[in-house]
Amino acid sequence: MAFTATILLLGAGELGREFVISAKRLGARVVACDAYDDAPAMQVADGREVFSMLDGAALRAAVEKHRPDFIVPEIEAIRTEMLVELEREGFNVVPSARATQLTMNRDRIRDLAAGELGLATSRYRYAETLEEVRAGAEHTGFPCVIKPVMSSSGKGQSKVRDAAGLEAAWDHAVANMRGDRRRVIVEQFVDFDYEITLLTVRTKDGVLFCPPIGHRQERGDYQESWQPAAMSPAAIAAAQDMARKVVDDLGGQGLFGVEFFVCGDEVIFSELSPRPHDTGMVTLVSQNLSEFDLHARAIMGLPIPAPIRARPSASAVILADRESAAPAYSGLAEALAVEGGTVDLRLFGKPTTRPWRRMGVALASAGDTDTARRIAGEAAGRVRIEYG
Ligand SMILES: Nc1ncnc2c1ncn2[C@@H]1O[C@H](COP(=O)(O)OP(=O)(O)OP(=O)(O)O)[C@@H](O)[C@H]1O
Numbered sequence: 001m002a003f004t005a006t007i008l009l010l011g012a013g014e015l016g017r018e019f020v021i022s023a024k025r026l027g028a029r030v031v032a033c034d035a036y037d038d039a040p041a042m043q044v045a046d047g048r049e050v051f052s053m054l055d056g057a058a059l060r061a062a063v064e065k066h067r068p069d070f071i072v073p074e075i076e077a078i079r080t081e082m083l084v085e086l087e088r089e090g091f092n093v094v095p096s097a098r099a100t101q102l103t104m105n106r107d108r109i110r111d112l113a114a115g116e117l118g119l120a121t122s123r124y125r126y127a128e129t130l131e132e133v134r135a136g137a138e139h140t141g142f143p144c145v146i147k148p149v150m151s152s153s154g155k156g157q158s159k160v161r162d163a164a165g166l167e168a169a170w171d172h173a174v175a176n177m178r179g180d181r182r183r184v185i186v187e188q189f190v191d192f193d194y195e196i197t198l199l200t201v202r203t204k205d206g207v208l209f210c211p212p213i214g215h216r217q218e219r220g221d222y223q224e225s226w227q228p229a230a231m232s233p234a235a236i237a238a239a240q241d242m243a244r245k246v247v248d249d250l251g252g253q254g255l256f257g258v259e260f261f262v263c264g265d266e267v268i269f270s271e272l273s274p275r276p277h278d279t280g281m282v283t284l285v286s287q288n289l290s291e292f293d294l295h296a297r298a299i300m301g302l303p304i305p306a307p308i309r310a311r312p313s314a315s316a317v318i319l320a321d322r323e324s325a326a327p328a329y330s331g332l333a334e335a336l337a338v339e340g341g342t343v344d345l346r347l348f349g350k351p352t353t354r355p356w357r358r359m360g361v362a363l364a365s366a367g368d369t370d371t372a373r374r375i376a377g378e379a380a381g382r383v384r385i386e387y388g
């Protein structure tokens with residue numbers, strides 16, 4: 001059978017799973033890779049490879065075996081030096097090997113955004129010892145947020161109220177950092193009114209924006225998101241301007257999730273993902289083309305009709321609370337019976353659970369985002385994980 005493209009997906013979680021579905025609808029063949037078997041995206045892909053993507057040799061072997069038209073990173077923890085090498089040899093890394101390298105390291109993307117591009121960010125310092133953490137906190141003031149430079153979904157992150165809390169925060173960051181760099185960023189805590197993800201699509205013809213997505217985070221991890229987020233025209237324009245600057249600098253084609261904190265009309269850049277964003281799962285019901293469809297189209301150079309619109313919708317996460325193998329689910333009928341709008345579910349099919357692991361999301365569309373948030377939250381709460 002002839003395929004429109006072969007895609008090697010590096011990371012096979014819930015975001016990858018939806019991307020596989022979008023890409024396959026456009027005729028692509030997708031091979032999903034992750035460090036464990038039966039990952040969510042593998043269950044719907046054409047092929048799978050199980051290896052650690054931090055292992056450069058294994059990564060190269062998978063690329064040489066499948067000779068993909070597109071290498072599509074789905075997680076941050078990848079041996080990105082190998083992606084740079086493969087790109088030099090002519091492979092197409094989405095959106096670009098440089099984008100994956102810079103965004104995997106908080107210090108590198110911060111240096112680019114705040115330093116070279118002059119975007120507004122929180123005050124920050126990097127630190128490699130407890131002494132440097134103390135000096136960093138003196139620069140930022142309290143409260144501050146301490147995060148490993150390499151981590152995602154809030155891992156190793158803490159908010160520190162006073163000097164007495166710095167040592168515990170440093171220890172927590174070191175214990176939960178990914179990779180081998182004992183380095184953290186100490187950031188001024190921004191007491192924002194709200195925070196958003198601005199999904200930004202870089203196509204061969206230019207840059208497009210989705211309506212802003214509001215979200216609420218706990219422990220540095222997303223709990224619920226909604227779209228469109230109410231935002232002043234001045235704040236939207238400022239966010240779009242900053243997002244355009246970063247994605248144009250990073251280059252390539254694809255969808256990016258650009259995160260901002262908003263205080264009145266003041267917009268502060270936080271970080272970005274050069275790939276679909278977890279808070280963007282709401283677009284599965286809010287937009288006619290989801291963030292996964294948009295990523296697939298942008299990568300494959302296919303047209304995207306503008307403007308991209310969203311009907312009021314929300315997502316709410318379904319989290320595990322303990323370790324277990326072979327989880328099962330109940331309460332689906334009750335969840336889908338929540339009234340006030342249209343409710344849907346995505347259960348990711350992850351083979352095991354652990355405390356706080358995201359196992360699914362409830363999605364809802366309604367007359368307004370407040371109602372959508374309420375019913376998505378109610379539906380998520382009705383799904384029960386059976387730990388066996
Ligand atoms: N300086 C800050 N001031 C206030 N809140 C912050 C700050 N930094 C992070 N947060 C909160 O923690 C959340 C997670 O932070 P951040 O996005 O930097 O972490 P992450 O681990 O990269 O998460 P993800 O991979 O899910 O995007 C933010 O969305 C925000 O709610």
Ligand SMILES: NCC(=O)N[C@@H]1O[C@H](COP(=O)([O-])[O-])[C@@H](O)[C@H]1O
Nearest residue numbers: 011012013014015016153278357358
């Ligand atoms: N904030 C990044 C994010 O949401 N990434 C998503 O979570 C998966 C890992 O989940 P797991 O830790 O449960 O395996 C990733 O593969 C990706 O889909």
Ligand SMILES: [Mg+2]
Nearest residue numbers: 153259271272
């Ligand atoms: Mg983030």
